[in-house]
Amino acid sequence: MSQINISVDCVLFGYDSDLDLKVLLIQRKYDPNTAAYKDHNSLPGDLIKYDEELSPAASRILESLTGISDIYLKQFSIFSDPNRVKHPKDQKWLRKFRAAPEERVITVGYMALVNIEDFNSDATYFNDEIIGDLTREGYFEKIWAKVNDIPELAFDHNNIVEEALKYLKKELNHELSSILLPKNFTLPQLQKLYEDITGKKIDKRNFRKQILKEGSIVKTNHTNNTGKKGKPATFYQFYDDKNKTIK
Amino acid sequence: MSQINISVDCVLFGYDSDLDLKVLLIQRKYDPNTAAYKDHNSLPGDLIKYDEELSPAASRILESLTGISDIYLKQFSIFSDPNRVKHPKDQKWLRKFRAAPEERVITVGYMALVNIEDFNSDATYFNDEIIGDLTREGYFEKIWAKVNDIPELAFDHNNIVEEALKYLKKELNHELSSILLPKNFTLPQLQKLYEDITGKKIDKRNFRKQILKEGSIVKTNHTNNTGKKGKPATFYQFYDDKNKTIK
């Protein structure tokens, strides 16, 4: 008898200060035996286990990819179209490693945020046992794609990314930015992050006034002597109001 | 093999102008043969069919209860605790009419709004074939419970109601109020609705100024000569900006 399956898919955002907002994708490499996976890209995700809660499932998937165990996670939507896995190209792929590839899958979308520098330090981490779907399939790579330049993805994953981005825009605040930025950051970096995500230019005096008034960030004694032209910017750190500690 | 089931549960709000915000509950009556269902209350909900989309499932359930086919619906959260149907009292009940009562059920919460007067005109409507869970179980009644006085409900339904209420508070606007109110309503009624739902007192001059400025409601020539003391209030109607029609 046919059953409905549940999965989670994670849209992991990373922000590269001098560049762009990016999303982590799983890219299947060309396989000479089947030629089927070439250029097959998707979001990290997996079916949930019978007794598994949704958020822990998302954590499990992300930890296995990044080695980071406490990634910021937020459920943002459900994708429940009965035909969302029925496209022939997706079916061809599913048949390779799912017991019942034609069965309906409802997926829960999670938005996740990570400091891309933390990620890089663990870039090679990978735990074979954790991600069923990925390891069953074998050979793949992680790539950071610019949000404005995302390739064609499997299933409805392009749509899921769009929805995650909408959600991030709507929810953006100082707590979230503090996750995307390294511990030490400059105000021009923070401002650029806001401008990149919301797509709006901000007046720098007003931006500083606002954010400093809130008291959520503190000045350090250091500046970024990057060897570039221009006055060096001073580093700030986020201050966690609840725990009275610097993040 | 154990599978995960998906259901939808509906939190249908109705607003009785002179009284309170209410939620529609399904109340199982006392059954002398089993004595099991006494005082068993729950939200209207059902497992979804294999090929069914979530929103249409919620519509189906609500239509079968109210006879109204186009009830306002909004998905607001997922409830996915693996043990949410495992409580002994709930298991006892599920064993009566589910093939696999011990299986995990993930439910999707829908908030729904209805003009309680429309509902009353169809109060006796009930379609046997539509709601599986309800008809399998047999005898039940619909009751409107005040949101501040909700009895103990099955599963995690008390929690689901709370979350729906939070969601309604957050999303409350003039479109939503127009659904809860009858076609003709007075400004004091509208203001009371806002105050009841948000739990905050509003200055009546500021409230009128604001809502009239938006142009979403229009004055009529009628007043509510209710035979009560005090100046009669004039009736207004919501004006649908998109369709240029009165709702």
Place this chain on the structure above:
DNA sequence: CCAAAAGTGTTTCTGATACACCCATGG
């Protein structure tokens, strides 16, 4: 004529926006 509820404008405050010049560094 009194009690009850509807209806009506103005002032104050606060937060958002607009705007231009000086400073420190590298080349």
Place this chain on the structure above:
DNA sequence: CCATGGGTGTATCAGAAACACTTTTGG
């Protein structure tokens, strides 16, 4: 010394909030 990017304060505007009396009806 010049090009580049960092850093600073004030004036204006708009929307939110505070506030008190008059009007119409029923009893």
